Amino acid sequence: xxxxxxxxxxxxxxxxxxxxxxxxxxxxxxxxxxxxxxxxxxxxxxxxxxxxxxxxxxxxxxxxxxxxxxxxxxxxxxxxxxxxxxxxxxxxxxxxxxxxxxxxxxxxxxxxxxxxxxxxxxxxxxxxxxxxxxxxxxxxxxxxxxxxxxxxxxxxxxxxxxxxxxxxxxxxxxxxxxxxxxxxxxxxxxxxxxxxxxxxxxxxxxxxxxxxxx
Numbered sequence: 380x381x382x383x384x385x386x387x388x389x390x391x392x393x394x395x396x397x398x399x400x401x402x403x404x405x406x407x408x409x410x411x412x413x414x415x416x417x418x419x420x421x422x423x424x425x426x427x428x429x430x431x432x433x434x435x436x437x438x439x440x441x442x443x444x445x446x447x448x449x450x451x452x453x454x455x456x457x458x459x460x461x462x463x464x465x466x467x468x469x470x471x472x473x474x475x476x477x478x479x480x481x482x483x484x485x486x487x488x489x490x491x492x493x494x495x496x497x498x499x500x501x502x503x504x505x506x507x508x509x510x511x512x513x514x515x516x517x518x519x520x521x522x523x524x525x526x527x528x529x530x531x532x533x534x535x536x537x538x539x540x541x542x543x544x545x546x547x548x549x550x551x552x553x554x555x556x557x558x559x560x561x562x563x564x565x566x567x568x569x570x571x572x573x574x575x576x577x578x579x580x581x582x583x584x585x586x587x588x589x590x591x592x593x
Contacts, residue, residue, distance in 0.1 A: 417532055419525070421518030424459055424487035429505060429513040429526060431482040435464065435475050436498040442466040442473035443495040451538040453495045458540075460488040465543055466495075472543065492536040493522050504529050 386397040394405050436455055443466050444452035456465040462478035462485060477483040501524060516523040517535070524531040 417518070417521050419516055419518075419523045419530070419532075421516035421521065421523055422487055422489065423514055424457075424485070424489050424491075424517050425515040426484040426486065427513055427515070428482040429511050432513055433498065433501050433505060435477075437502070439464060439466045439473040439475060440495060440498050442468060442471040444468035451492055451536055451540055454492040454536045455495065455497065456490070456492045456540040458490050459485050460490060465540070467541075467543065472546070474543070487517075489517055490540070491517050491522060492538070492540055493533055494536060497524075497531075497533055500531060500533075504531060 384399065386395075388395045388397075392406060396403050396405070439455060443454070446452060446468070452467055454466075456467075458465060462476065464475045464477060466473040477485065505526070511527050514525045516525065520535060522533050522535055524533075
């Protein structure tokens with residue numbers, strides 16, 4: 380329960396808070412040395428439905444790598460030139476094509492990689508209100524996610540993401556088309572959650588990868 384009266388006092392670099400039953404001490408922030416947040420001087424690269432964006436990166440997060448030796452693979456690769464978002468570990472590949480999608484308005488052809496924990500933070504921020512539009516700005520070092528009532532800033536991962544086109548070739552000896560709804564129904568019936576794709580072009584000497592189709 381919150382006490383009726385709270386006594387607050389300061390002494391040098393501390394703030395003392397005292398209630399009827401408990402008291403505590405916290406450090407006072409020196410305003411002259413206050414932490415400055417990076418200014419949003421980036422280019423606007425995306426305007427997207429907030430719920431769609433969070434759902435997309437949440438689903439792609441299952442293919443994030445946890446190998447800290449290759450930190451670039453622990454993040455989401457936004458390749459706006461080819462209009463897609465990619466995640467990949469040693470065994471799985473997740474890809475979302477955002478071209479020809481009215482919920483994704485691509486304004487720039489930049490490429491950048493954001494940390495894997497980003498989707499969790501955006502879910503927390505948007506837990507009460509998922510509707511609306513979110514704009515994404517990118518500078519040399521930071522990505523800015525700007526909503527109606529929030530701004531989330533995250534440091535971009537350094538390094539160059541590998542070219543997934545070297546893994547997934549568009550030239551196949553055999554190719555067929557299938558109704559996606561029927562395909563999902565079949566997979567659900569036989570309880571297969573992942574599809575093994577055999578590739579001639581391998582990644583990290585692996586000749587089998589797992590791909591999520593979303």
